[in-house]
Amino acid sequence: MRDGFLPFSPPCLDEDEIAEVSESLRSGWITTGPKCRAFEAALAARLGSPAALAVNSCTAALHTALAVLGVGPGDEVITSALTFCSTVSVIEHVGATPVLVDVEPDTLNLDPAAVAAAVSERTRVLLPVHYGGHPCDMDALWAVARKHDLAVLEDAAHALPARYRGRWIGQGDNPVAFSFYATKNVTTGEGGMLTGAPEFIDEARIASLHGMSRDAWRRHAKGGSWYYEVVMPGFKYNLPDVLAAIGLAQLRKLDRMQARRREVVAAYTAALADLPLRLPVQRPECESAWHLYSVRLLPEAPVGRDEFVQRLAAANIGTSVHFIPIHYHPYYREKYGWQPGAFPVTEEAYRGLVSLPLHGGLATEGLERIVEAAVQAIGAK
Numbered sequence: 001m002r003d004g005f006l007p008f009s010p011p012c013l014d015e016d017e018i019a020e021v022s023e024s025l026r027s028g029w030i031t032t033g034p035k036c037r038a039f040e041a042a043l044a045a046r047l048g049s050p051a052a053l054a055v056n057s058c059t060a061a062l063h064t065a066l067a068v069l070g071v072g073p074g075d076e077v078i079t080s081a082l083t084f085c086s087t088v089s090v091i092e093h094v095g096a097t098p099v100l101v102d103v104e105p106d107t108l109n110l111d112p113a114a115v116a117a118a119v120s121e122r123t124r125v126l127l128p129v130h131y132g133g134h135p136c137d138m139d140a141l142w143a144v145a146r147k148h149d150l151a152v153l154e155d156a157a158h159a160l161p162a163r164y165r166g167r168w169i170g171q172g173d174n175p176v177a178f179s180f181y182a183t184k185n186v187t188t189g190e191g192g193m194l195t196g197a198p199e200f201i202d203e204a205r206i207a208s209l210h211g212m213s214r215d216a217w218r219r220h221a222k223g224g225s226w227y228y229e230v231v232m233p234g235f236k237y238n239l240p241d242v243l244a245a246i247g248l249a250q251l252r253k254l255d256r257m258q259a260r261r262r263e264v265v266a267a268y269t270a271a272l273a274d275l276p277l278r279l280p281v282q283r284p285e286c287e288s289a290w291h292l293y294s295v296r297l298l299p300e301a302p303v304g305r306d307e308f309v310q311r312l313a314a315a316n317i318g319t320s321v322h323f324i325p326i327h328y329h330p331y332y333r334e335k336y337g338w339q340p341g342a343f344p345v346t347e348e349a350y351r352g353l354v355s356l357p358l359h360g361g362l363a364t365e366g367l368e369r370i371v372e373a374a375v376q377a378i379g380a381k
């Protein structure tokens with residue numbers, strides 16, 4: 001095992017998840033039902049969220065939230081140039097126009113000054129992404145939102161659990177979307193959660209399941225009625241109980257997994273400090289969820305990012321890159337005519353950007369191997 005492959009972010013699963021899933025399968029109710037409700041309640045309790053809705057992806061949560069906000073053609077949504085494609089594709093799905101802005105050099109989060117400059121008559125929503133699990137500068141973003149009467153929808157795919165000025169991301173009344181994709185801090189294989197004000201979440205629940213005024217669990221459970229009404233052309237975004245079961249077990253071990261993430265982060269930061277790398281930071285008013293440990297090879301490093309990734313792969317170490325800037329993708333480049341140079345901080349970061357393995361199950365032996373390999377990969381020309 002000494003030289004075995006060290007994956008970038010494997011899920012931390014054990015008998016607890018298996019027992020929860022077995023219970024769900026044996027119960028005879030495998031789609032949205034009691035496990036989902038328990039998962040929603042557990043996440044809302046963990047974060048102090050006013051209400052929560054389980055869905056089958058973060059992308060679904062974002063799309064549902066934009067639909068419930070009533071965002072549509074003619075509207076603009078401001079988001080980060082350095083994010084996963086689905087943050088932006090959901091804006092396209094509702095027929096609105098994405099307005100990309102650049103990020104701040106230390107956190108790689110939405111730059112509030114750039115956001116303020118990008119606001120127009122048509123802006124409806126700010127869609128900040130908590131990059132790597134580090135909260136955005138929410139006070140500055142809310143100041144812009146309040147001034148122009150904009151909604152704030154947070155992409156918190158990386159930010160479970162993260163705190164900004166002592167409050168959890170997902171604790172407020174505004175909509176916040178989480179991801180339980182296989183690589184995320186908490187996983188259900190595929191899954192997501194939308195938190196927010198109770199009335200908003202009630203509407204989102206209807207929108208996420210065919211626009212039906214009553215969900216299947218309440219119709220098909222004992223005492224339920226066959227009758228329902230369709231009040232809007234809704235989506236099919238509900239989370240099955242079999243997957244919510246995995247999430248319930250994951251939430252119970254979240255603190256343990258986070259503690260290990262912080263140990264790994266501290267070890268990386270100590271071991272890599274003298275290399276030609278820009279390391280991730282944590283601002284004093286923030287507590288990062290440490291979803292990613294993304295380093296940036298500095299221009300003076302003797303090796304480029306692609307070669308660095310290849311050398312780590314040759315040493316049997318998985319890495320990833322978060323993210324290819326949105327305006328580099330052909331669809332967006334061609335549709336909006338964004339040119340290279342449009343978002344200089346994003347582009348400069350991307351040139352050297354690479355995420356090292358970071359997960360709640362990373363053992364010290366593996367960690368030492370990664371550090372050793374990283375030092376070697378940078379050192380030699």
Ligand SMILES: *Cc1c(COP(=O)(O)O)cnc(C)c1O
Binds near residue numbers: 056084155158181
């Ligand atoms: C993973 C991710 C998403 C999408 O999450 P899914 O649950 O796979 O839909 C959205 N935004 C960011 C920043 C992500 O990393």
